[in-house]
Amino acid sequence: MIHPFRWLLRLALALGLSCAALTAHAAAEQERIALQHAPYRVNDLLALQNGAKLFVNYCLNCHSAKYMRYERLRAIGLTADQVQKNLMFSESRLGDTMKVAMTPAQAEAWFGASPPDLSVIERALASHRGSGADYLYTYLLSFYRDPTRPTGWNNLVLPGVAMPxxxxxxxGxxxxxxxxxxxxxxxxxQLKRFVAYEQLTPGSLSPTQYDSQIADLVAYMQWMAEPDQLERKRLGVIVLLFLALLTFITWRLKSEYWKDVS
Structure with a gap:
């Protein structure tokens, strides 16, 4: 699908506008980068627990998860006491959903738009480019400082993003x-093609450690989008094994019944 801005540029070129003006506008169009493959850690309870901690500390301040209840976190190996003491920072109860205190009006004033709910964001972002986990993983690793943006931040995956x-x-x-x-x-x-990052200030984690933390966070959001996915896959394997056994028994019965038929 042709980007609307690119289509307008081509139309302007056909109408005879100067190439110099076109190049100046086209230079602002950023080339789409390829998505990185996100490590699969949905079956790792420790990774999911760490991802849940990162989610409530860094994401739940602005983004809600209104289809996920705190009590469901017990499915990743946490006790009710651990959830209440370590992952609940408001007056919410264990049976409540993950909501935020920020109102839509405040979000509109601060960010220009209300941040999306993250309950099923991993499934919603899946496309021909890759899975939703791949998108989130690459997106969270692609922020960079940009003084031209209101927040001072920009992103390679989603240029012009309002989120810092x-x-x-x-x-860092x-x-x-x-x-x-x-x-x-x-x-x-012309296209603006990304070449490399330049580290301006160090972070508290090394690049390898940070990538691992992002992988845990994405794994949690992948699990949150479908908490029963591991059980679904386990039952799927059992059903396939049952059908294979039933097929074998049926084949042997058929052979026994028809062995005397010429």
């Missing part, structure tokens, strides 16, 4: 380096 990097104390501050390249789909137009 919530985990920057862990990752980075700048992104770009170069202008020719657009292979349109002569005379």
């Amino acid at each position: 990097n919530p985990l920057w104390p862990l990752q 501050e980075r700048a992104a380096k770009f170069v202008l390249t020719k657009d292979p789909a349109a002569a005379g137009l």
Whole structure:
């Protein structure tokens, strides 16, 4: 699908506007980066518990998870007491859903739009580019400092994002380096291509440690989107084994019944 902005540029070129003006506008169009493959840790309870801790500390301040109840966290190996003492920072009860205190009006004033609910965001972001987990993993690893943005942050996966990097104390501050390249789909137009990051300030974690923390956080959001997925897969294996056994028994019965038929 052609990006609307790119389509307008091509139309303007066809109408005879100057190539210099077109190039100046086209240079602002950023090339879409490929998604990284997110490590699969949904079957790792320790990773899910760490991801839940990261979620309530860094995501739940602005984003709600209104289809997830705190009591469901017991399914990842936490006790009710652990959930209440370590993961609940308001007057919510164990049976309540994960809501935020920020109102839609406040979100509109501070961010320009209300932050989306994250209950099933992992499933909602799946596309031909990759899974929702791949998108979230790459997105959370792709923030960089941008003084032209109101929040001072931008993102390679979602350019112009209104959300700042919530985990920057862990990752540190980075700048992104770009170069202008020719657009292979349109002569005379240019794309802004990402080259590398430049670390501006260190974070509290090393790059390897930070990547692992993001993998845990994404694994939790992947589990939260479908808490029964491991049970569903376990039952699926049992059903397939049962059907295989039933097929074998049926085949042997058929052979026994028809062995005397010429």
